[in-house]
Amino acid sequence: MTPVADGVVAEVERPAAAAAAVASHRTEPLLAVEEVSVAFGGLRAVDRLSFEVDPGTIVGLIGPNGAGKSTALKIIGGEVRPTSGRVRFDGTDLVGTAPHEAARRGLVRTFQLGGEFGRLTVMENLLVAVPGMKGQSLLGALAGKRFWRASQDAEVRRARDILSGLQLRDKEDAYASDLSGGQRKLVEIARALMARPKMLLLDEPMAGVNRSLARRIEETLSSLRAEGIALLLVEHELGSVERLCERVVVMASGSKIAEGDMSEVRSRDDVLSAYLGRRR
Amino acid sequence: MNQVLSSLGFGIVTASILLPAAIGFTLQFSATNVLNIGFGSQMTLAAFIGYVCTSHGIGLWYALVLAGVFGGVTSLLLNRFLLTPFMRRGTTFFGMIVITIALSLVLEYTIEAIWGPVSVFYPLSTGGIVHVGAMSFTAEQLVIIGIGVALALATHAMLRYTRTGKAMRAVAGNAPLARASGVPAQRIVDLAWLLSGFMGGAAGVMLGISLASVSFTMGDTMLIEIIAAAVLGGVGQVYGAMLGSVVIGVLLEESAVVLSGAYAPISAFVVLVIVLLIRPTGLFAGTAKAKGVAA
Amino acid sequence: MSYYLTVMAMYILIGIIAAWGLNLQFGETGVLNFAYVMFIAAGAYTTAVFTLGHPSANGTQQYFWGTHLPFPIPWIASMAVGAVLGVLVGLVSLRRLRGDYQAMVMLVVSLIATYLVSANTGFLNGQTGLALIPAPFGSVHLSELNYRWFFVAVTAVVALLVFDVMRRITGSPLGRTMRAVRENEAAAVALGTNVVKIRLLTMAVGGAIAALAGAIEVQFIGAWSPAGWTYPETFGLFAAVLVGGRGNLGGVALGAFLVQGLFLEGTVLLPSLGNPDLVGAVQWITMGVMIMLFMWFRPRGVLPERRRRFATEARSRVPLLLVRAQRDARG
Numbered sequence A: 001m002t003p004v005a006d007g008v009v010a011e012v013e014r015p016a017a018a019a020a021a022v023a024s025h026r027t028e029p030l031l032a033v034e035e036v037s038v039a040f041g042g043l044r045a046v047d048r049l050s051f052e053v054d055p056g057t058i059v060g061l062i063g064p065n066g067a068g069k070s071t072a073l074k075i076i077g078g079e080v081r082p083t084s085g086r087v088r089f090d091g092t093d094l095v096g097t098a099p100h101e102a103a104r105r106g107l108v109r110t111f112q113l114g115g116e117f118g119r120l121t122v123m124e125n126l127l128v129a130v131p132g133m134k135g136q137s138l139l140g141a142l143a144g145k146r147f148w149r150a151s152q153d154a155e156v157r158r159a160r161d162i163l164s165g166l167q168l169r170d171k172e173d174a175y176a177s178d179l180s181g182g183q184r185k186l187v188e189i190a191r192a193l194m195a196r197p198k199m200l201l202l203d204e205p206m207a208g209v210n211r212s213l214a215r216r217i218e219e220t221l222s223s224l225r226a227e228g229i230a231l232l233l234v235e236h237e238l239g240s241v242e243r244l245c246e247r248v249v250v251m252a253s254g255s256k257i258a259e260g261d262m263s264e265v266r267s268r269d270d271v272l273s274a275y276l277g278r279r280r
Numbered sequence B: 001m002n003q004v005l006s007s008l009g010f011g012i013v014t015a016s017i018l019l020p021a022a023i024g025f026t027l028q029f030s031a032t033n034v035l036n037i038g039f040g041s042q043m044t045l046a047a048f049i050g051y052v053c054t055s056h057g058i059g060l061w062y063a064l065v066l067a068g069v070f071g072g073v074t075s076l077l078l079n080r081f082l083l084t085p086f087m088r089r090g091t092t093f094f095g096m097i098v099i100t101i102a103l104s105l106v107l108e109y110t111i112e113a114i115w116g117p118v119s120v121f122y123p124l125s126t127g128g129i130v131h132v133g134a135m136s137f138t139a140e141q142l143v144i145i146g147i148g149v150a151l152a153l154a155t156h157a158m159l160r161y162t163r164t165g166k167a168m169r170a171v172a173g174n175a176p177l178a179r180a181s182g183v184p185a186q187r188i189v190d191l192a193w194l195l196s197g198f199m200g201g202a203a204g205v206m207l208g209i210s211l212a213s214v215s216f217t218m219g220d221t222m223l224i225e226i227i228a229a230a231v232l233g234g235v236g237q238v239y240g241a242m243l244g245s246v247v248i249g250v251l252l253e254e255s256a257v258v259l260s261g262a263y264a265p266i267s268a269f270v271v272l273v274i275v276l277l278i279r280p281t282g283l284f285a286g287t288a289k290a291k292g293v294a295a
Numbered sequence C: 001m002s003y004y005l006t007v008m009a010m011y012i013l014i015g016i017i018a019a020w021g022l023n024l025q026f027g028e029t030g031v032l033n034f035a036y037v038m039f040i041a042a043g044a045y046t047t048a049v050f051t052l053g054h055p056s057a058n059g060t061q062q063y064f065w066g067t068h069l070p071f072p073i074p075w076i077a078s079m080a081v082g083a084v085l086g087v088l089v090g091l092v093s094l095r096r097l098r099g100d101y102q103a104m105v106m107l108v109v110s111l112i113a114t115y116l117v118s119a120n121t122g123f124l125n126g127q128t129g130l131a132l133i134p135a136p137f138g139s140v141h142l143s144e145l146n147y148r149w150f151f152v153a154v155t156a157v158v159a160l161l162v163f164d165v166m167r168r169i170t171g172s173p174l175g176r177t178m179r180a181v182r183e184n185e186a187a188a189v190a191l192g193t194n195v196v197k198i199r200l201l202t203m204a205v206g207g208a209i210a211a212l213a214g215a216i217e218v219q220f221i222g223a224w225s226p227a228g229w230t231y232p233e234t235f236g237l238f239a240a241v242l243v244g245g246r247g248n249l250g251g252v253a254l255g256a257f258l259v260q261g262l263f264l265e266g267t268v269l270l271p272s273l274g275n276p277d278l279v280g281a282v283q284w285i286t287m288g289v290m291i292m293l294f295m296w297f298r299p300r301g302v303l304p305e306r307r308r309r310f311a312t313e314a315r316s317r318v319p320l321l322l323v324r325a326q327r328d329a330r331g
Helices: A001-028 A069-077 A120-128 A138-143 A144-163 A181-192 A211-226 A238-244 A262-266 A267-279 B002-032 B039-055 B062-088 B093-115 B137-163 B163-173 B175-180 B185-211 B219-234 B238-258 B263-278 B286-290 C002-029 C036-052 C073-093 C100-121 C144-171 C172-183 C185-190 C195-221 C231-244 C251-267 C275-298 C320-329
Strands: A029-041 A043-053 A058-063 A085-091 A107-109 A199-203 A232-234 A247-252 A255-260 B129-132 B135-138
Touching: A029 A232, A029 A255, A043 A255, A058 A069, A058 A211, A058 A238, A058 B163, A069 A085, A069 A107, A069 A199, A085 A144, A085 A247, A085 A255, A107 B093, A120 A181, A120 B129, A120 C172, A138 A144, A138 C172, A144 A181, A181 A199, A181 B062, A181 B129, A211 A232, A211 B175, A211 B286, A211 C002, A232 B286, A238 A262, A247 A262, A247 C002, A255 A262, A255 A267, A255 C275, A262 A267, A262 B185, A267 B185, B002 B062, B002 B137, B002 B185, B002 B238, B039 B062, B039 B093, B039 B185, B062 B093, B062 B137, B062 C172, B093 C100, B093 C275, B129 C185, B135 B137, B137 B163, B137 B185, B137 B238, B137 C185, B163 B175, B163 B185, B175 B238, B185 B219, B185 B263, B219 B238, B219 B263, B219 C100, B238 B263, B263 C073, B263 C100, C002 C036, C002 C144, C002 C172, C002 C195, C002 C231, C036 C100, C036 C172, C036 C195, C036 C231, C073 C100, C073 C195, C100 C231, C144 C172, C144 C251, C172 C185, C172 C195, C185 C195, C231 C251
Parallel strands: A058 A232, A058 A247, A107 A199, A199 A232
Antiparallel strands: A029 A043, A029 A085, A247 A255, B129 B135
């Protein structure tokens, strides 16, 4: 083949290659948990857990109490370092990086309980999450209001939009510690959104929340998916999980015992026995 | 070499004093999750009570027991009527340490106000000296070693073999769970503070005997060593505290051979820093991790 | 009397400066620096050796090194030492330990530092301490009393500068992040805050401020010894911050005025209770009791941290009624 012909062939093939690249990019998961294990004093809390989350999807992580779901979330969020295994997020391995790195790369975790900054107002709670805001460095702070005021005003407006969407706009000046449990959970989600995340790790966002607030949280979560944010949802309320998640991962005693869509997983005997045998 | 051996003798004495003190400090922490900075001052107060006893003609060892009882009762009362109400109010552990510091100030300067800034002295016998190899001990020192070891063994026996001890360990591990499974947590906590106060009081008098004198700031120095021993052994670990006491006690006296005497407390500090840098959970990591004190 | 007034004014100003530094650590970031007085001492000793001149020129006292540099170089050097020391202490004690354990380690650091300096005579003249430390502004020719008032005025200006720095930090996004770390460390980390960096920053800035307070104090009184920086001194400042209101600069200044000025120094004016040791002891007992009472009855202090609100419209301040009207119209 002559160089010219080679060039022609390449020319012809390029669109196809590009399409293939796009396709492979599409199948590239946003989060890949690979063979992750962690042991506390001989007890294996998480045992060779693997699963993936694609961009813009909601995956549920369910299982009986003590199955290791929260620990798995903590590992993914960087709070707990796994004994072995990898956590790849958006193309890089998170294991071994500083615990605050995950959030900086767009992976933000919420808490089962007590995740709020109690004596900060709701607005302040949200503003803390803004990455790289002007005036967050010592020199920036010393430069004075004039230096960071404009960028903060822009974020305040964005925060108000988010709060309005969650019907929390009138709570902006309230201390987070003065809110109800459900409202705090909403504030946490709002706060996570301020970080402009690619993905959220949600630890039981609907636990202990009254029904109408739970519905609001559910609606919020599905609208987040519409915006292209991926979610990993640990939740006990299986109804919500079924409505929200296209896929669920079932854990029991630290390992994954099933994966698939909810109706499929629900009919499996081992899943049933794991739930019935443990919970009661 | 001889010097090293002879200071090993001093080391054993110091370790024997540290033993009950560090066990007491750790028991308090594991029972209520409060770091009691006032522990050193409580020890000093008990040591002064011991002094009062001896100056009223009570024998030294009876005075030690009385001071221990006094220490136990004050410890129990302080926890019941000062610390527990603050905890019930939801004061954070952050606030609690400020409270115990304030307590320490009050106790320490109450002692100064009563007995003045000068040292007081225990009446010690001028008895003979017992030689064990290159080590030599006074009779009092031998008794101190005996008391320290006995208190450590008694703690071990209680924690291991009695129902109360097992309950205490359960409360230390997970208080809500223990309460849910029928352990009378409040009584166990009371008992833990009573015992730890007794240990601290006894240790205070033992230190006074070993130094031959007692002054109102005595507890400060001791507190450094207790903290070093407790952190070395692993926060909240009674057996860790025992091991830590022996290591720190011996190290303090051995380092006095190499360094000049005034520098001895610094060696405890150096150990503390090294532990914090390398293994902040201490040698026995369990409780520290479970309680979220160190990661 | 006027002479004594300068002393009072000076101690109050120094107390306020030091309390602001502590407030940044304790009130804003939530670092319990129980070694705070050590940073004041570091500043004092640094300024001492930067003004005393070469040790051989001072036959009566020993110190490891010395030079004589004009104002304000010694004060700046003190701040640098305070900042570096803050980072070093922070690196050891703030690692992976729960807050109360960190605090305990700090307390040990403070006690050990006192030992070290007391035990080693060749380092900073040991237990006796350094004396004959020259006053700054040697070129100013004033009567002794006027000179003292001049010194007070300079300190007041320094205090204003420190206030401005503190106001800038606490009012900025950085200050907000600091308070977030204080309120909930795990949540701050989960949002991408480098908590270690924030804490070390507070240790450095607070350490520098403490050292500045020490630098001013040592040149005012002309002497410095280990007896002046024992650990209870730290709690005098903690009491000031707690009583005044942590997280509120005005409150902290008020607390420092009450505790440092009236309480600690003002009692000297009272007729002596006979035994001078007794006065000191009673002061510290009262201090301890006062801390406990405030923790019980008014844990946020006389002037609590204020709620930070954000202007509803970014630039113009629309009257509240108008905003309500708009909201009603929309709703």
